[in-house]
Amino acid sequence: MKIWPIYKKEMRLYFTSPIAWVILTIFLFIAGYFFYSIFAFFTLASMQSAMNPAMARDLNVTDSVLRPLFSNVSVILLLLMPLVTMRLFAEERRSGTIELLLTYPVRDGAVLLGKYLAGLTLYAMMLAMTLFYPLLVAYFARVEWGPLATGYLGLLLMGATFLAVGIFASSLTENQIVASIITFGVLLMFWVIGWSSDYLGGTWGRVLSHLSLIEHFDSFAKGVIDTRDVLYYFDFTIVALFLTLRSLEARRWKG
């Protein structure tokens, strides 16, 4: 499997074109803004609770800063991740480079994994840079490192799923905008699908709520690693990648 050269090429293309820089900058800017406002609010609440000990009991950094931050970041990801993946196959198809790529002695699977892992790396970089925020918090307050770690694990898994959906959409079209809209639509659908479980109830309610992308993230943010959640993201990713492989194959037949 020649994943490595494909991976290197994709990383190079992310960073020689402005895409990676723009995504990183915008992401950090927005995430930073959320962190600032949440932390500022927490500071205010802390000062007030100095006069009101009852309120101070419920006040901790994990619940008041990190969890809201994670949930905000996951919404930013919903909007940004389609942009990370949209070019991966669509651009190759539009410019015709796919014709050369698929006639090199490398399996479709290796091409797919190389591209996917490059997207995942860029995403991991985005997340890694936000580690600055909890470190900053740790300077002023006591941070519970356990829930922080599981929160990041959850974000990583959820983002990995987003990327898989995005790469699938990118393999369907030669238009990057179409690819990103499809990705966003699918992700948003799976995001809100759980909401209907509130009034649906019963088996269907549980099924829909189980399908929801965000439901599975909550436990990670609380500091719980549930194998069901891990498997959910894992399966989701595998299915999306498998569909991508099929789509690449189908495209070959159509020429």
Next chain:
Amino acid sequence: MIEVEKLTKNYGPVNAIRDVSFSVAPGDIVGFLGPNGAGKSTTMRILSCFMPASSGSARVAGYDVFRESLEVRKRIGYLPENVPLYADMRVGPYLDFVAEVKGIARTERKGRVADAMDRCLITDVQNRLIGKLSKGYRQRVGLAQAIVSDPHVLILDEPTIGLDPQQITEIRSLIKSLAGDHTVILSTHILPEVSMVCSGVIIINKGAIVAQGPIDTLVEQFFPTARVHVQIAGPYPAVLEGLRRLAGVLDVHDAGPQDGAATFVVESDRGRDVRGEIFQLAAQQKWELRELRRAGMTLEEVFIRIVAGEETVADDRPAAEPTPAAAEAMPAEEATE
């Protein structure tokens, strides 16, 4: 090296190619000719394993392009029609990427890339972004990525398109130098290029092969006689009769008056030159001989005749006379390429 049998490709109801069969011997350079939309690129895409055929089989370097595609892909270099390259990459790193994907070991890679750049004359642009290069340079980068792994078989879809005359000459001699060790199949619109570079030719029209073989044999098949182009200002019936009577002359056709003088195409046995006799005749009769030259029996004429007349080699005699206008138009077209 390349064996193609009854290859057919349908795009929905459209027949891109049908029952295409040919073979290319190791070390040969074969030109793939045909008008636009004849199915050249489709055939090349199937040979390069980019897409599968609807039916039929193709073997490249001894492996089936569909079932053993990975083995085939290890042994070919492919240059697609529009030279798709990564605009955001620099030439050097791009070729390094291609060499790595093609499985060239790290230790050898630098040398191979440098060699390919050297042969394609792109060493001076190795640090430039591909997207910023001129068409000619991009074309050569495309060629460099095809030969970087020193593959057994090269599949080149219009390798000289968009180059300036000097670059065309350089690329042609590069392709020629590949003969022997490499088997090359190249498509082109420039007919003289085929005569210059290729040992054999395959002509395809409307998705089917209409002629194939060594160039000389093809030309002989289509033009079994030698032709001489004569322009004589003299009494028309006498001139025609005089030419007909000459020893060795098989037939004389009127090619229409030009500049107020009658023009004829004189056919004789192949290998027999009747120009001397014609000159003597004109001198004796005191006719004004204005032009006397061998009419080219070139691949262009064969091609035009096949494509325009939709004949196949199976016919033993060409039905239509090639129009001199068409024969003369070709060199002019070449100059504008």
